[in-house]
Amino acid sequence: MTLLSRLGFLLLKAVPTVFIVVTLSFFFVQLAPGDIADYIAASSGAATEEGTSALRESLGLDRPILEQLLHYYGTLAQFSLGQSMRFDVPVTELIAARLPSTLLLVGTSITLALALGIAAGAVMALNAGRSKDRLLSAVTLVLYSIPSFWIGLMLIIVFAVQLGWLPTGGAEKIGSRASGFSYLLERGRYLLLPSLALASYYIAIYARLTRSSMLEVIRQDHVRTAVAKGLNRWQVSLRHIVRNALIPVSTMAGMHIAGILGGAVVVETVFSWPGMGRLTYEAINARDYVLLLGILLTSAFVVIIANILVDLLHRVLDPRIGARA
Amino acid sequence: MTEPLLTVSDLRISYRNALRTGIAVDGLSFSIAPGESLALVGESGCGKSTTALSILRLLPGETEIEGSILFEGKNLATASESEMEKIRGNDIGIVFQEPQTTLNPVYRVGWQIGEVLRRHLKISAREARERTLELLRIVALPDVERIIDAFPHELSGGQRQRIVIAMAIALKPKLLVADEPTTALDVSIRRQILELIDRLRRELNMAVLLISHDLPLVSQWTDRAVVIHHGQVMDTLASRDLFRNAKHTYTQGLIGASLRLDDDRSCNQHRLAEVSVTRQSDGSFNYELRRPNPPATPLPVAEPRQHGLAVNDLVVRYDRRTAVDGVSFNIPKGRTLGIVGESGSGKSTVARAIIGLVRPESGAVSLDGVRLTRFSGTALRSHRKRIQMIFQDPFASLNPRHTVQRILDGVLVANGISDRLERQGRIASSLDHVGLPQTAAGRHPHEFSGGQRQRIAIARALILRPEFVLCDEPTSALDVSVQAQILNLLADLKQELGLSYLFISHDLAVVRFIADDVIVMRNGRIVEQGSSIWTAPSTEYARALLAAAA
Numbered sequence: 001m002t003l004l005s006r007l008g009f010l011l012l013k014a015v016p017t018v019f020i021v022v023t024l025s026f027f028f029v030q031l032a033p034g035d036i037a038d039y040i041a042a043s044s045g046a047a048t049e050e051g052t053s054a055l056r057e058s059l060g061l062d063r064p065i066l067e068q069l070l071h072y073y074g075t076l077a078q079f080s081l082g083q084s085m086r087f088d089v090p091v092t093e094l095i096a097a098r099l100p101s102t103l104l105l106v107g108t109s110i111t112l113a114l115a116l117g118i119a120a121g122a123v124m125a126l127n128a129g130r131s132k133d134r135l136l137s138a139v140t141l142v143l144y145s146i147p148s149f150w151i152g153l154m155l156i157i158v159f160a161v162q163l164g165w166l167p168t169g170g171a172e173k174i175g176s177r178a179s180g181f182s183y184l185l186e187r188g189r190y191l192l193l194p195s196l197a198l199a200s201y202y203i204a205i206y207a208r209l210t211r212s213s214m215l216e217v218i219r220q221d222h223v224r225t226a227v228a229k230g231l232n233r234w235q236v237s238l239r240h241i242v243r244n245a246l247i248p249v250s251t252m253a254g255m256h257i258a259g260i261l262g263g264a265v266v267v268e269t270v271f272s273w274p275g276m277g278r279l280t281y282e283a284i285n286a287r288d289y290v291l292l293l294g295i296l297l298t299s300a301f302v303v304i305i306a307n308i309l310v311d312l313l314h315r316v317l318d319p320r321i322g323a324r325a
Numbered sequence: 326m327t328e329p330l331l332t333v334s335d336l337r338i339s340y341r342n343a344l345r346t347g348i349a350v351d352g353l354s355f356s357i358a359p360g361e362s363l364a365l366v367g368e369s370g371c372g373k374s375t376t377a378l379s380i381l382r383l384l385p386g387e388t389e390i391e392g393s394i395l396f397e398g399k400n401l402a403t404a405s406e407s408e409m410e411k412i413r414g415n416d417i418g419i420v421f422q423e424p425q426t427t428l429n430p431v432y433r434v435g436w437q438i439g440e441v442l443r444r445h446l447k448i449s450a451r452e453a454r455e456r457t458l459e460l461l462r463i464v465a466l467p468d469v470e471r472i473i474d475a476f477p478h479e480l481s482g483g484q485r486q487r488i489v490i491a492m493a494i495a496l497k498p499k500l501l502v503a504d505e506p507t508t509a510l511d512v513s514i515r516r517q518i519l520e521l522i523d524r525l526r527r528e529l530n531m532a533v534l535l536i537s538h539d540l541p542l543v544s545q546w547t548d549r550a551v552v553i554h555h556g557q558v559m560d561t562l563a564s565r566d567l568f569r570n571a572k573h574t575y576t577q578g579l580i581g582a583s584l585r586l587d588d589d590r591s592c593n594q595h596r597l598a599e600v601s602v603t604r605q606s607d608g609s610f611n612y613e614l615r616r617p618n619p620p621a622t623p624l625p626v627a628e629p630r631q632h633g634l635a636v637n638d639l640v641v642r643y644d645r646r647t648a649v650d651g652v653s654f655n656i657p658k659g660r661t662l663g664i665v666g667e668s669g670s671g672k673s674t675v676a677r678a679i680i681g682l683v684r685p686e687s688g689a690v691s692l693d694g695v696r697l698t699r700f701s702g703t704a705l706r707s708h709r710k711r712i713q714m715i716f717q718d719p720f721a722s723l724n725p726r727h728t729v730q731r732i733l734d735g736v737l738v739a740n741g742i743s744d745r746l747e748r749q750g751r752i753a754s755s756l757d758h759v760g761l762p763q764t765a766a767g768r769h770p771h772e773f774s775g776g777q778r779q780r781i782a783i784a785r786a787l788i789l790r791p792e793f794v795l796c797d798e799p800t801s802a803l804d805v806s807v808q809a810q811i812l813n814l815l816a817d818l819k820q821e822l823g824l825s826y827l828f829i830s831h832d833l834a835v836v837r838f839i840a841d842d843v844i845v846m847r848n849g850r851i852v853e854q855g856s857s858i859w860t861a862p863s864t865e866y867a868r869a870l871l872a873a874a875a
Contacts, residue, residue: 050489102408172834212831220424220426221421221423221426221427222427222428222429222430223425224421225421225427225428225489225492226385226440227383227413228381228383228413228414228418228419228493229413229414229440229444229492230410230411230412230413230414230415230441230444230445231410231440231444232407233406233409235444239440240429243431244429244431247431317431318430318431319430319431319476319478320430320431320476320478
């Protein structure tokens with residue numbers, strides 16, 4: 001199978017998945033008590049019964065649920081995500097404004113998690129049973145068991161409040177005129193703590209996974225062959241052990257993308273990061289199902305595309321995969 | 326005599342890791358002259374591979390090495406790691422047993438060969454590629470421009486082993502260590518690989534240390550042989566004298582147990598020698614050689630009229646691949662039919678189809694004229710009792726969590742024998758038949774050696790009192806001396822219980838010993854049949870197979 005036809009196949013396979021995601025989410029949103037009209041009425045402070053039902057009618061919320069669903073499908077069929085009921089602007093506009101900063105946060109977190117996790121796992125595996133391994137095992141266990149929002153709060157208290165090294169939240173300095181390298185540095189300062197908080201759990205997972213899969217590879221015959229060639233310790237470890245151990249790690253990383261995206265909701269709230277996570281929070285609060293479904297649909301697409309990329313990466317990492325399929 | 330290239334003296338190696346502890350090599354001494362080919366021969370666990378790996382110091386970190394390994398005046402047992410890195414791949418090359426796993430699956434083979442060159446010669450990637458192409462031609466691989474960019478999984482076992490050899494001889498080493506280089510390969514490829522190693526030895530004037538369990542192979546391909554048992558030297562002798570002048574009882578036992586294609590023994594008239602080694606209370610070993618005779622009772626002569634097991638135009642397909650393509654044969658009662666063929670020839674699939682493990686696409690299997698392929702469910706089960714199977718791997722074919730009692734009892738319960746006393750009696754008598762003590766019933770498979778486990782597997786097959794036993798490579802996973810015991814046992818049982826066997830093996834000598842009739846399979850078809858193939862094979866393929874095995 002060529003790469004292109006494989007890509008097409010994966011995209012086609014994603015269509016029913018997305019359809020199921022949308023339909024299920026629609027019903028789940030209905031399960032929550034109250035609707036957008038209640039929310040608007042409550043936040044205005046002085047709403048009448050008639051005003052609320054008039055609002056409901058204008059938003060189409062008085063229709064039967066199935067009709068609402070069909071109406072939503074109709075909107076989607078026109079390649080539109082509809083109009084947000086809460087903000088009264090097209091959902092695409094809202095998402096387009098927030099998506100890049102979430103992707104930046106999530107992308108940085110995954111990169112950090114993989115880099116730190118694989119490095120820590122490699123050190124652990126190469127020193128298996130010794131003090132370095134024990135120490136790092138303890139650290140990963142801690143990272144594994146503490147929820148990310150709490151780590152985020154602690155990072156804020158230590159590095160932002162006590163030491164004052166890094167900002168407490170937000171994505172960039174308001175009214176900043178920095179450009180070029182200093183702009184990147186400034187963005188990096190804002191990005192560091194939230195991405196660390198989001199990555200912490202995954203650092204621990206990748207460290208443990210790298211450790212165990214390296215220990216598996218070390219026992220394999222081809223590593224002995226590499227030593228028999230006269231390669232030194234570093235060449236054997238990097239080219240023949242770490243390289244092969246990346247295969248299972250990349251599989252897991254692909255499966256984690258959805259989880260990291262979900263974790264972003266919490267971390268973005270803690271760090272007041274202007275991303276999709278906070279938009280989601282607002283949408284749920286306001287019972288704005290059109291916005292919420294738009295976000296879910298976009299997230300599902302992001303995850304599917306990321307998985308396709310991982311699938312292609314996997315083929316590069318493990319040449320045997322193409323032959324098996 | 327010239328100065329030896331490698332002198333191993335009083336080598337002692339003990340393992341201290343989680344998987345294995347204890348002494349593997351116990352005061353071993355030998356030497357190799359430049360350009361000489363020396364064999365270390367012995368059965369599994371004798372320490373021959375450990376010795377081979379110790380020369381390049383490839384053993385796990387916790388292993389203790391005492392004694393000296395002098396290579397060109399340098400003691401490799403105490404050399405520093407960086408000194409070893411210069412010697413490995415440069416002065417000493419090594420070829421391993423499993424070409425399947427010795428190569429890294431994620432890199433192209435050309436790159437992996439080039440890695441040795443780049444490491445020791447510090448040459449550019451382009452230059453390394455040129456030299457790799459030349460090496461691929463030296464090891465006689467076809468289509469080198471394509472193979473250099475292939476991944477290991479795209480090549481056959483024999484091709485992979487050639488790649489490993491190319492890697493080992495890339496820098497014209499003075500010594501090549503070959504650790505069972507052909508054990509995992511098919512018979513016809515075996516000979517090619519050994520010829521290649523021998524040619525390279527002469528062309529590069531390189532010494533070869535061949536590690537092997539196969540005595541006929543050693544006697545043919547090496548100058549001298551060192552026979553090892555429990556990490557000690559039993560015999561050191563010229564390889565051509567191996568089958569004539571063995572001094573030590575153990576060596577004589579191995580020779581008597583080894584089957585060669587030309588020694589014209591048959592299980593109907595002969596039994597193989599059995600060597601038993603017992604450890605005495607003072608720690609020394611006692612070797613005893615037994616040459617059993619076949620029982621005096623004459624074989625019941627099979628009447629050609631009796632039907633027996635008939636296979637008619639059998640076709641089995643896996644997905645789109647045809648594994649068995651129109652095979653027919655007939656095994657009269659009391660006879661043994663041998664099937665020989667290389668891996669992928671469909672010989673195992675035939676047995677699996679007969680016993681119903683795979684569903685044939687067409688064709689018929691019938692027993693005494695009754696078509697088994699037509700039945701299903703209970704009707705089939707009653708007929709299945711009459712045919713049983715023994716598998717190749719006695720480690721994998723027995724449930725490790727069940728006791729022998731439960732393994733055997735389960736077979737009886739599944740076949741509707743509800744009387745407890747009868748089941749007990751049958752278990753006892755089947756253990757008796759295969760020469761295991763009654764106390765074996767209470768133990769788990771892991772408490773037995775490989776040979777004993779195969780006896781349990783045979784007991785499991787016999788407990789339903791079958792008429793036909795299908796043996797799928799029943800001795801391939803076993804050592805020579807254990808193989809002899811199992812073959813003797815199968816021969817005795819055949820005579821005693823009047824069994825008929827279908828005996829599948831890649832080892833022609835074993836088939837010649839055990840079988841009355843033989844068929845040769847290739848690519849799912851029968852290419853030749855009849856016992857005339859031993860003396861006058863009529864097809865090209867059978868001739869090549871015999872030549873390779875001789």
